[in-house]
Amino acid sequence: MSEQTKDFDIEGNDRFENDEAVKAKLHWSSVNFEYYKKKRPWSDFIADKIVQLEPKTVFEFGCNAGKNLAVISEKSPRSFVSGVDINEAAVSWGREQGLNLAVADERVLDAMPDNTFDVIFTVSVLDHLPHPEEVFRSMIRTAKCGVLLLEPWLGEEGKVVRNLNLAENKMVDTTPFSYSWDYARIGKAIAPDWNLDIEPFPMSSNLGRFYKLYCFTPNCRT
Template identity: 30%
Template sequence: MAKEEAVYSHGHHKSVVQDHARRTAQDSAVFLLPHVKPDHTILDVGCGPGTITADFAELVPQGKVIGGDYVEAVLDQAREVASSRGLTNITFQQIDANALPFPDNSFDIVFAHQVLQHVKDPVQILKEMRRVSKPGGIVAARDADYKSFAWYPETPEIARWMELYQKVAKANGGEPNAGRYVHVWARKAGYTTDEITATWATWRYSGQRVTHFAQSWSGRILQPGFTRTAVKEGFATDDEIKQVSEGWKDWPTHEDAFFGFVHGEILCRKS
């Protein structure tokens, strides 16, 4: 059975999970929402703290939603989110997306948000997502493209962060610029060009949201998944990583600070 081999560069520290918990279906899956019907069965692969998953559950009152993640601890938070919202058509379970524990043709929609960039074999993940989707069903994925990011002010610390992140993510087995490849991976997973709709979308963080994001990254790069790889591979020293962390803390104090994200999106219809 295939198993995930890549290291999750962000880790599941509080600084990461709290930032992910601010995501919603509206800001992270708007390209998919017009295709969701009230009786659909949805699988959210790599659901994390479950806020997007819970939004899906509210959109399918006659259907059901399963959120799956590789890390059991983060699923406890997802269950709390669903419980606090009174949702009864949603469940969560530990999964490895390389070998999904579901029969063929099980779901109307299979969704993955910011997952393919962190895995060793994104094509295998998409093959599994395709397998468990119903004929006529949709596989949807959205992934960032770090090389296309933009920010202001352009401080040397944030520039160094990007340089290090590119190296660390790839050394950990992932692809930080996944957004430009998702449509290619979908075709390799068995979809024809006519079955794939590819789009290119953005986020723009400013004000309080950019402060939250900077606080998150000041903590993320100090976690083992990032620091251990950076030091072991000779990309940076511990002291330099701490300097970049401090740079993240200072950066959002500029009143005009903003961070722009670019994402590749795919909607794949199974014939």
């Protein structure tokens, strides 16, 4: 019997180049954002989850053009919503739509006081960071009521270099600087006193079937 072939290839972080993080940031700061101008199914999904926490303030790290925040504003108009992204063109477009966005990277989290926002969330952002732990640590520190991550987990950690193209049923090169991280493991190490609920949210894209919502909430925080 032949060995079963996986439908993705992953490189361990021991093979990352020294400037991996710099190259990843340069790539994602210049990606065309046209796709993100329209509301996508995950916007309603994560907005509904966030609204259940009844936040007064919501912050999206890696907001791109801000469509997720726009949906949250529609569902919870009394909430103050804001976000940052490294893609200057996307942020500029979102600001033209009246959204409270800024161009910034993870250093903006480092500068925030503890408990700055009620809820902080990401949608497919940590999966483009070669070292997501410190960003997650900052999100936990600066969030009062919850941290939500809608991110892919393929069952192995590292850089996803090839994956199965579902439409053509063949292996293809993965979008540059895409990673798979075990957010349950990271959460247990960094925020062991926070509750974690995990809910699958499969999508039709090649790596979309691996997406899950990781909802971290504190056991007790005022």
